[in-house]
Amino acid sequence: xxxxxxxxxxxxxxxVVTTVYAANKLSSPLLDIGKGGQCVEDxxxxxxxxxxxxxxQRDETMHKxxxxxxxxxxxCIDCHASTKTNSVLGSNEAFCQGCHTFAAVKxxxxxxxxxxxxxxxxxxx
Amino acid sequence: xxxxxIESKTNLDRRDFLTKSSIGLAGLAIAPGMMLFDLxxxxxxxxxxxxxxxxxxxxxNNQCDTGCNDCVSACxxxxxxxxxxxxxxxxxxxxxxxxxxxxxHISSLPMMCxxxxxxxxxxxxxxxASFKRADGIVLVDKHICIGxxxxxxxxxxxxxxxxxxxxxxxxTEVPRGKGTVESCTMCVHRIDKGETTACAEAxxxxxxxxxxxxxxxxxxxxxxxxxxxxxxxxxxxxxxxNTGVRYEGI
Numbered sequence: 241x242x243x244x245x246x247x248x249x250x251x252x253x254x255x256v257v258t259t260v261y262a263a264n265k266l267s268s269p270l271l272d273i274g275k276g277g278q279c280v281e282d283x284x285x286x287x288x289x290x291x292x293x294x295x296x297q298r299d300e301t302m303h304k305x306x307x308x309x310x311x312x313x314x315x316c317i318d319c320h321a322s323t324k325t326n327s328v329l330g331s332n333e334a335f336c337q338g339c340h341t342f343a344a345v346k347x348x349x350x351x352x353x354x355x356x357x358x359x360x361x362x363x364x365x
Numbered sequence: 366x367x368x369x370x371i372e373s374k375t376n377l378d379r380r381d382f383l384t385k386s387s388i389g390l391a392g393l394a395i396a397p398g399m400m401l402f403d404l405x406x407x408x409x410x411x412x413x414x415x416x417x418x419x420x421x422x423x424x425x426n427n428q429c430d431t432g433c434n435d436c437v438s439a440c441x442x443x444x445x446x447x448x449x450x451x452x453x454x455x456x457x458x459x460x461x462x463x464x465x466x467x468x469x470h471i472s473s474l475p476m477m478c479x480x481x482x483x484x485x486x487x488x489x490x491x492x493x494a495s496f497k498r499a500d501g502i503v504l505v506d507k508h509i510c511i512g513x514x515x516x517x518x519x520x521x522x523x524x525x526x527x528x529x530x531x532x533x534x535x536x537t538e539v540p541r542g543k544g545t546v547e548s549c550t551m552c553v554h555r556i557d558k559g560e561t562t563a564c565a566e567a568x569x570x571x572x573x574x575x576x577x578x579x580x581x582x583x584x585x586x587x588x589x590x591x592x593x594x595x596x597x598x599x600x601x602x603x604x605x606x607n608t609g610v611r612y613e614g615i
Contacts (some may be wrong), residue, residue, distance in 0.1 A: 302412035302506050305498065305557050314537050351508055352542030354535045 271341040372525035421609035428575035439567030445536040455526035478524040478549035480609035486516035
């Protein structure tokens, strides 16, 4: 009986260890953050509400012609496109694709919008 | 005692308010005439477009060269369109040839979205994706376009195209995608920056000066003066759409 209890305890502790290990490993995907630097909002906030900020700004720009504001998709790409590929897509390390794949959320923006940083893209053309 | 205390507090608040508001007023008094930032066509970047302006173009058919295609290629380059080779390819502007059968005179003119004041494409859109901006530019909000193509059928100028294939290599300022309808945007991204349209710029560069872009609501603008002094026409004026693009010499 004692033996069984000891065995169960070992199994349980192993489970706890693997869970903690897995949780640590998966807490955030490894991302190429591009140029990075000071973001428009706190990174934790951005993770939660970037879609709301973008959706709000998209309507302002599309219907009212308000441009050059703090939040913009072009702004995201300008900072976070990989310095190697010049894109926020292309691999699971790419800034947008990496996190969206990790979170299993479909990413529609880039069916129309370019995923490439503007300035460098024009220089290379 | 307590009453005095309350009053002194009120006075402080009032003083505070007066100080702040006078600073605000001083700021306003200094501002007119002194621009601290660039204005695009007299509008700040963070200011919404208004119906005080109405953008339009005047196309002088006599200046338009039959063999010249510069406006079309400038539009393609500016908006990231591939030159149309198939009937299903997008076409925002095209050259149309007209022949007078009696005299044999051949002339050509660029044809694009006419940016109507009463746009039929906006009337028929079931999702309000096709809309007219306050400054008269007719656009498609591709975020809410469902690709039904009612607007393509409604447009008397056949100005709208449907994107059939997956696209890559779009321009940063001109998002385009499969399953949505698109047309001439009157280079809205350039206008918002205070520039002119790509076709007008290319036409001037080619030395034809056949496309004049400007504000139809401003009586002092070159386009307003021109349409006041010479006879210009709207294509299919019988439909009463009051187009923003007008033609001279057809």
